Amino acid sequence: MTIKPMTTKEIAQKVINQEKMFILDVRNEEAFQEWKIEGKSFSYLNVPYFDLLEGVEEILSDLPLDKEILVVCAKEGSSVLVAEMLAEKGLDVSYLQGGMKAWSEHLEPVKVADTPNGGELYQFIRLGKGCLSYMILSEGEAAIIDATRMTDVFVNFAKEKNVKITHIFDTHLHADHISGGRKIAEQTDATYWLPPKDAEEVTFDYARLEDGGIVKIGVTKIDISALYSPGHTIGSTSLIIEEKYLLSGDILFIDSIGRPDLAGKAEDWVGDLRESLYGRYKDLAEDVLVLPAHFMNIEELNEDGSVAEKLGTLFLKNHGLKITDEREFRKMVTENLPPQPNAYQEIRKTNMGKMSPDEEQQREMEIGPNRCAIRSK
Incomplete structure (x- = not known):
């Protein structure tokens, strides 16, 4: 499967409309705990990018099959790489275009x-x-x-x-x-x-x-x-x-x-x-x-x-x-x-x-x- 970017505008609409979405945040734990994308119907998994360099097999069982999955990082690059690995496993995933830096400015x-x-x-x-x-x-x-x-x-x-x-x-x-x-x-x-x-x-x-x-x-x-x-x-x-x-x-x-x-x-x-x-x-x-x-x-x-x-x-x-x-x-x-x-x-x-x-x-x-x-x- 191919991965696709999701814009901050699209995410903002999901927040306002209270849509369901699963976020895989690959920033470090401290950054995630301090500040994340909030949504009333969102659910989350935080696994630092460096823990996924060897592959994503260990987290596959933690990812839902019935919700949209969005991969998030600070500036976009790491989330693209993780999304590509998940797509290779057959998952339908998106990544946050511009990362949390872009989200901060929307x-x-x-x-x-x-x-x-x-x-x-x-x-x-x-x-x-x-x-x-x-x-x-x-x-x-x-x-x-x-x-x-x-x-x-x-x-x-x-x-x-x-x-x-x-x-x-x-x-x-x-x-x-x-x-x-x-x-x-x-x-x-x-x-x-x-x-x-x-x-x-x-x-x-x-x-x-x-x-x-x-x-x-x-x-x-x-x-x-x-x-x-x-x-x-x-x-x-x-x-x-x-x-x-x-x-x-x-x-x-x-x-x-x-x-x-x-x-x-x-x-x-x-x-x-x-x-x-x-x-x-x-x-x-x-x-x-x-x-x-x-x-x-x-x-x-x-x-x-x-x-x-x-x-x-x-x-x-x-x-x-x-x-x-x-x-x-x-x-x-x-x-x-x-x-x-x-x-x-x-x-x-x-x-x-x-x-x-x-x-x-x-x-x-x-x-x-x-x-x-x-x-x-």
Whole structure:
């Protein structure tokens, strides 16, 4: 049998549609345990490539005959060789085109809503990294929120929709991935917005995203209102669209809350985090739809592939929103901080404009899962 490549787009659709698939991951055990392709109906076998150099006979009994088999490695090469050996044994197998490196960079657009005045709201899901970006369309104009460095995806999507990108927002200075906001702004002559308290060390010009500010998108006037919500960073600012959608950045997630320590100030910022969640967010309507900048695991995806939940539901179910005692909250946050994101200091400096790594260096800086959340359970 011949082997065939499977694209990241094809895998993304299988994830969203909750299709069954068996993944043979031939990276080393540590890499697999830290980060893998997640799917609600996927099953896995991890056998390092070097254990298969003598042949695949010993694992044949561990492979299913009734499921599609995908071989995965870091950059593609090893998975092709293993897939060829399996094909010689009569198995129908595919390999991940571009490996986990390509998976880390794939963005899948999902429509979240048609806004009441004729606009559209899209979520761009980076399944391999847990990042979530957004695009709002209205009367020939578009705004982008928390864009990743794969800027062509956003620019091409806007072209397909025949809209002009006029505004780009970063809800905060990101530390786990490189922002594409400034690059898109340069390409499209759009206005780039950043919270000023996060921009004290940046080397470029920006528009000040401040509490109470309103930006209009399109003739039909979609309001994007800024809500200062510090805690993940000192400048973190949420966006409220038409009083119906809360883009919470890295302050609030579906199953967790944001970490306050990526600038080394957890003890100082944990109070801000609590005030943003238990004060500013508590004052918002319960039926506002929360749209975060990250998700933590595949279980947070809805049936349509989106990552979203009503604020009132999160106050009932999210453990980080149910701790009434301030000391207990502070203890929960500071004692449950996950490992720091890969190369987070270099990523912060890149997003400040202080570093200019090439494309391959940027890929290496971002490899691995996102780590923006407090594991509060």
